[in-house]
Amino acid sequence: MKIATWNVNSLRVRLPHLLDWLAANPVDVLGMQELKLEDAAFPHAELAAAGWHAVTNGQKTYNGVAILARDPPQDVSRDIPGFDDPQKRVIAATIGDVRVIDCYVVNGQSVGSEKYEYKLRWLAALHEYVRVELTKYPKLAVVGDFNIAPGDADVYDPVAWAEDVLCSPLEREALQKLLALGLVDCFEQKTPEGNRFTWWDYRQMAFRRKMGLRIDHVLASPVLAQTLTAVTIDLVPRRLERPSDHAPVIAVFD
Numbered sequence: 001m002k003i004a005t006w007n008v009n010s011l012r013v014r015l016p017h018l019l020d021w022l023a024a025n026p027v028d029v030l031g032m033q034e035l036k037l038e039d040a041a042f043p044h045a046e047l048a049a050a051g052w053h054a055v056t057n058g059q060k061t062y063n064g065v066a067i068l069a070r071d072p073p074q075d076v077s078r079d080i081p082g083f084d085d086p087q088k089r090v091i092a093a094t095i096g097d098v099r100v101i102d103c104y105v106v107n108g109q110s111v112g113s114e115k116y117e118y119k120l121r122w123l124a125a126l127h128e129y130v131r132v133e134l135t136k137y138p139k140l141a142v143v144g145d146f147n148i149a150p151g152d153a154d155v156y157d158p159v160a161w162a163e164d165v166l167c168s169p170l171e172r173e174a175l176q177k178l179l180a181l182g183l184v185d186c187f188e189q190k191t192p193e194g195n196r197f198t199w200w201d202y203r204q205m206a207f208r209r210k211m212g213l214r215i216d217h218v219l220a221s222p223v224l225a226q227t228l229t230a231v232t233i234d235l236v237p238r239r240l241e242r243p244s245d246h247a248p249v250i251a252v253f254d
Contacts, residue, residue: 009034083125185217
């Protein structure tokens with residue numbers, strides 16, 4: 001099974017890119033983030049015509065997540081149970097015998113801000129949610145834009161970013177606590193040669209200058225991680241005209 005994640009940063013704008021990418025990349029499951037449209041506006045017809053089933057948790061203008069799959073997703077769940085949050089950032093579904101949680105973690109704006117505190121509370125709620133899901137589903141993947149670079153190797157300039165949002169100690173600690181539940185960072189398990197970044201700012205020609213961060217992740221339960229054979233970051237969509245600022249990440253499980 002091939003499981004991918006991609007922050008498309010406006011599906012309305014990026015739909016042609018998405019359809020072309022899906023045609024060229026035979027994944028089984030794709031978790032998307034930052035749809036920036038409500039469920040009623042989701043392009044179900046276009047994706048169904050291309051052979052995809054979709055479940056969504058959308059929101060106008062901001063946020064929004066969806067799972068695409070070749071087989072119909074089952075047991076769909078939206079949002080984090082018990083966490084009061086108007087922002088649409090989580091959707092989960094079972095595809096075959098694999099449970100997939102697709103999440104768009106809060107950005108946090110700046111260290112010490114209200115949005116940063118919200119991010120830490122949100123991550124704590126995600127931790128509890130994943131802990132419970134792991135007791136139910138031996139094969140579990142948590143995918144998405146985590147807005148956290150796990151370590152200095154995942155940042156083009158770790159000194160400059162040391163205390164900034166996306167790289168701050170408390171954010172990294174929250175991600176490590178999530179991994180401590182038994183999840184495996186699939187990229188680190190395989191660590192492909194070459195590029196390891198998944199996001200580049202639109203400003204300052206960051207992509208061309210290789211000024212990126214690795215903030216998009218595929219995390220797998222121990223049972224699922226045992227079958228991991230490869231991980232790739234696809235830079236092709238980031239080179240297109242009017243691209244998302246994120247690149248897809250693909251994990252292959254035997």
